[in-house]
Amino acid sequence: MRINQYISRSTGYSRRKAEELVLAGRIKVAFFVIPEKSGIQPTDEIVTNLATEVNPLDKVFLDDKLIQPQKFVYYALNKPVGYTTTTSDPHAEKLITELVPKDPPVFPVGRLDKDTSGLIFLTNDGDFAQKMTHPKYEKEKEYIVETDKELSDKSLNKLRNGIELDDGITAPAKVKIISAKKYSITIHEGKNRQVRRMIEAVGAKVITLKRIRIGDFELENLEEGKYKKFATSNF
Structure with missing residues (x-):
């Protein structure tokens, strides 16, 4: 898996943000080696090449902190009118993130106006968010x-x-x-x-x-203000 994809999947950052972290020299990788075969001990090295491949046995660090692959969650929410589609806004009375669990933190995929109701996704998976919102996928x-x-x-x-x-x-x-x-x-x-x-x-x-x-995901009978979990296999 390419380094930026690994960072995106493990942190929820977008691919673009992950690329910026790599190019800024903030990513180190301890590549896994088999000591008895190579006689080499793994060492951390700064990675700035976006084509770098990593596997699950490698350890990836952001600013010297180990990136732990996280479990992704996906919520479909029936947003009521009056809620602002963002994770934080000091001027907003109500945020849609108040309607879903706080752990792990999630962000809205795309947007719905404050005066618009209905289906919106929230997740911590930047890769999924990009596929749902990028124009080339024409969802x-x-x-x-x-x-x-x-x-x-x-x-x-x-x-x-x-x-x-x-x-x-x-x-x-x-x-x-x-x-x-x-x-x-x-x-x-x-x-x-x-x-x-x-x-x-x-x-x-x-x-x-x-x-x-x-896409093919319908709001159906989901009650207003309520959410349900789903799997990406729905898509």
């Missing part, structure tokens, strides 16, 4: 949105074909009519407040917004 995210007025066919087609926002044109969205003023919108991008801005771009306003699916 679908499905939302149920209620609007202040019924959207015309023209507006629906604009959403389906991609609509221009101030930070670029969105990829085509899947839009289904549930009832008057209520729609299912599926996107695979992660622009800030994207669904709300898409609705505003066609002259309407969002009344409620709830995420019900990420």
Whole structure:
């Protein structure tokens, strides 16, 4: 396993952060050797090459502290409105991390606005988080949105074909009519407040917004404010 991947999996740091630690010379590795065969005792050496491979018998140190591979946890949370999607914010009244166990510490995967409810993942696995959020993986995210007025066919087609926002044109969205003023919108991008801005771009306003699916993982009957553990085999 490459050194940055080992650090990411063992600490929960993102791959990019792990690479920065390696390149900064803060990582040492005591490579395992078989003394009776080599006559060599293992020694710590600073590693700055991102292509360095390590195995479970090697010992990896960050700032001279041994990195202990940790057990990863994965939570699916039905976030209520009013909770801020971050691990710390002195100005936030309520944080979503208050709704899941504190040990081990976890972080949210992606984001949901304070005024948006629904499915969000929390984990301590940086590798998993990257796969869920990086644009190249194109993970679908499905939302149920209620609007202040019924959207015309023209507006629906604009959403389906991609609509221009101030930070670029969105990829085509899947839009289904549930009832008057209520729609299912599926996107695979992660622009800030994207669904709300898409609705505003066609002259309407969002009344409620709830995420019900990420990839193949559905919110189903999970009670609001509650979480459940899952395994990455779900994906």
